[in-house]
Amino acid sequence: MMTAKNAFWHDKCVVVTGASSGIGxxxxxHLVKQGAKVGLIARRQNVLEQIITTLAAPVDKVAWACADVTDPAATATAVQLLEKRLGPCEVMIANAGIYHKTDVMKFDAATQNAVIATNVQGVVNSVGAVLPGMIQRKQGHLVAVSSMAGMIGLPAAGTYSASKAALVTFFQSLRVDLHPLGVKATVVAPGYVDTPIITDEERETVKDLLTAEQAATRICTAIERNRAVDWFPWQAWLVCRLFSFAPSGLYRRLITHIPEMEETNTNRQ
Ligand SMILES: NC(=O)c1ccc[n+]([C@@H]2O[C@H](COP(=O)([O-])OP(=O)(O)OC[C@H]3O[C@@H](n4cnc5c(N)ncnc54)[C@H](OP(=O)(O)O)[C@@H]3O)[C@@H](O)[C@H]2O)c1
Structure with missing residues (x-):
């Protein structure tokens, strides 16, 4: 098999949560092609097993473990299983995430809390599962997958936007606190990426829609360059940045022209 190996990733043990679909x-x-050892975490065992076979990597290079990242003990156990197979985790990419629309007329706290639990607590649990080892070894890289939606409060996406904004500041703090301990922290914030989380309408209408492969390559480059925060693509960054400077009345009038993010029927609890 032809592979494009990259010295940065060679034999590095990387754990990816939400690895059963889309960006993960x-x-x-991408990481297997770069020569990394990759541990995959998600909830669906059959899908993970299928992906491992298509990765066609040596058995000592890839492994999977099932966990719901909202469960701290299950996440820690999954990481331990992967570390037994692949060695100590050197890069944790906390990517698992879900989207549920925030419909103010049918506000359901349980559904909205599920977004926070997966997108925020899930990242906290993923960090918790690897951080003591990284601090002990005085090396490691924590990565969170936020979103462009974390820069501004998008209409009908209140908890999703809040969850992704939380990751930006969480990782900004971690980066400062962990610097003297030799551990790095990077947060990546993509715009729309063509994965099962977006709707067919978004797929057809969104300009600058990235493929999951493009997003993965960009995320890996951000890690290699030890970026603090990487918002991409720049066109979406620019639009959101301009929105974030607008006075609240203007913001409200302008933002309503942006179509609301809808839920796909593939959302899984
Ligand atoms: N696609 C976009 O436009 C876009 C843009 C910006 C940011 N993002 C972010 O990118 C990340 C990946 O999303 P995606 O677009 O690739 O969506 P996706 O295809 O739906 O993938 C989501 C992944 O998260 C896993 N997951 C969900 N809940 C989980 C839980 N409780 N425990 C463990 N795994 C869980 C899913 O696997 P199982 O169902 O098997 O558990 C799946 O592998 C998310 O954080 C998302 O918010 C996406």
């Missing part, structure tokens, strides 16, 4: 799956595929 593309990250696993």
């Amino acid at each position: 799956k593309a990250l696993a595929e």
Whole structure:
């Protein structure tokens, strides 16, 4: 098999959460091609098993473990299983995430809390599972997958935007606190990426839609360059940045012209 190996990733042990689909799956595929050892975490065992076979990597280079990242003990156990197979985790990419629309007329706290639990607590649990080891070894890199939606409060996406904004500041703090301990922290914030989380309408209408492979490559470059925060693509960054400077009345009038993010029927609890 032809591979494009990269010295940075060679034999590095990388754990990716949410690796059964979309960006996480593309990250696993990209990292295996770069020569990394990759541990995949998600809830669906059959899908992870299927992906491992398509990765066609040596058995000591890839492994999977099932966990719901909202469960701290299950996440820690999954990481331990992967570390037994692949060695100490050197890069944790906390990518697992879900989207549920925030419909103010049918506000359901349980559904909205599920977004926070997966997108924020899930990242906290993923960090918790690897951080003591990284601090002990005085090396490691924590990575969170936020979103462009974390820069501004998008209409009908209140908890999703809040969850992704939380990751930006969480990782900004971690980066400062962990610097003297030799551990790095990077947060990446993509715009729309063509994965099962977006709707067919978004797929057809969104300009600058990235493929999952493009997003994965960009995320890996941000890690290699030890970026603090990487918002991409720049066109979406620019629009959101301009929105974030607008006075609140203007913001409200302008933002309503942006179509609301809808839920796909593939959302899994
Ligand atoms: N696609 C976009 O436009 C876009 C843009 C910006 C940011 N993002 C972010 O990118 C990340 C990946 O999303 P995606 O677009 O690749 O969506 P996706 O294809 O739906 O993938 C989501 C992944 O997260 C896993 N997951 C969900 N809940 C989980 C839980 N409780 N425990 C463990 N794994 C869980 C899913 O696997 P299982 O169902 O098997 O558990 C799946 O592998 C998310 O954080 C998302 O917010 C996406």
